[in-house]
Amino acid sequence: xxxxxxxxxxxxxxxxxxxxxxxxxxxxxxxxxxxxxxxxxxxxxxxxxxxxxxxxxxxxxxxxxxxxxxxxxxxxxxxxxxxxxxxxxxxxxxxxxxxxxxxxxxxxxxxxxxxxxxxxxxxxxxxxxxxxxxxxxx
Amino acid sequence: xxxxxxxxxxxxxxxxxxxxxxxxxxxxxxxxxxxxxxxxxxxxxxxxxxxxxxxxxxxxxxxxxxxxxxxxxxxxxxxxxxxxxxxxxxxxxxxxxxxxxxxxxxxxxxxxxxxxxxxxxxxx
Numbered sequence: 001x002x003x004x005x006x007x008x009x010x011x012x013x014x015x016x017x018x019x020x021x022x023x024x025x026x027x028x029x030x031x032x033x034x035x036x037x038x039x040x041x042x043x044x045x046x047x048x049x050x051x052x053x054x055x056x057x058x059x060x061x062x063x064x065x066x067x068x069x070x071x072x073x074x075x076x077x078x079x080x081x082x083x084x085x086x087x088x089x090x091x092x093x094x095x096x097x098x099x100x101x102x103x104x105x106x107x108x109x110x111x112x113x114x115x116x117x118x119x120x121x122x123x124x125x126x127x128x129x130x131x132x133x134x135x136x137x138x
Numbered sequence: 139x140x141x142x143x144x145x146x147x148x149x150x151x152x153x154x155x156x157x158x159x160x161x162x163x164x165x166x167x168x169x170x171x172x173x174x175x176x177x178x179x180x181x182x183x184x185x186x187x188x189x190x191x192x193x194x195x196x197x198x199x200x201x202x203x204x205x206x207x208x209x210x211x212x213x214x215x216x217x218x219x220x221x222x223x224x225x226x227x228x229x230x231x232x233x234x235x236x237x238x239x240x241x242x243x244x245x246x247x248x249x250x251x252x253x254x255x256x257x258x259x260x261x262x
Binding site for chain 1 (some may be wrong): 156157159160164180184227228231232238240243245246249251252253254255256257258259260
């Protein structure tokens with residue numbers, strides 16, 4: 001893969017990956033584990049069966065892959081960008097979860113939660129207008 | 139009192155851990171080659187930095203503190219409190235990593251803190 005052109009571009013790209021794959025990984029793991037617990041028996045044999053089912057579940061592996069992508073993107077972006085920039089910017093994941101819950105899972109999102117999402121988006125927008133890097137990288 | 143200690147650990151150790159990981163990545167230096175082989179070569183270099191291990195240990199401490207406090211307190215109370223970690227993160231960025239946190243960035247952090255607390259309270 002060719003390196004991205006500018007520090008701003010690669011910072012935004014990696015934060016987008018974090019905001020997408022972090023919540024996605026949690027949702028997939030949650031979904032996968034709910035499928036498992038419904039059929040576990042609580043005995044040693046049941047526990048072993050549960051582990052085997054976890055290890056052969058496509059949903060769980062997709063969740064693990066998503067969280068791994070999130071973590072790699074997080075580590076890479078911190079190699080040049082400010083922590084005080086990345087941390088609040090990645091809070092956009094909370095907005096992503098609310099949107100996923102409303103439009104994909106058809107969950108009821110309360111007005112207070114939407115207000116919170118608006119605050120987060122506004123905060124991310126404000127932080128996004130500051131320089132991502134204010135140190136010499138050491 | 140015990141819950142207060144756990145809250146302090148969640149915010150302090152969690153943010154401290156992330157700050158240590160950030161310092162470790164700054165020590166490794168800016169990553170410019172994103173090919174899979176180059177990223178794999180990066181792993182042993184990252185693991186040789188002591189602050190990475192300190193960061194992972196602190197983050198694990200925060201995680202187990204979160205589990206402990208969740209066994210006695212309501213999620214709707216615990217998780218909004220953890221929104222304070224955004225404020226702690228900005229302070230840590232300024233004093234531990236030497237970042238310049240401008241008034242605009244502080245304003246953004248405050249809005250994010252408020253928003254995260256509202257999202258989590260609104261879930262209840």
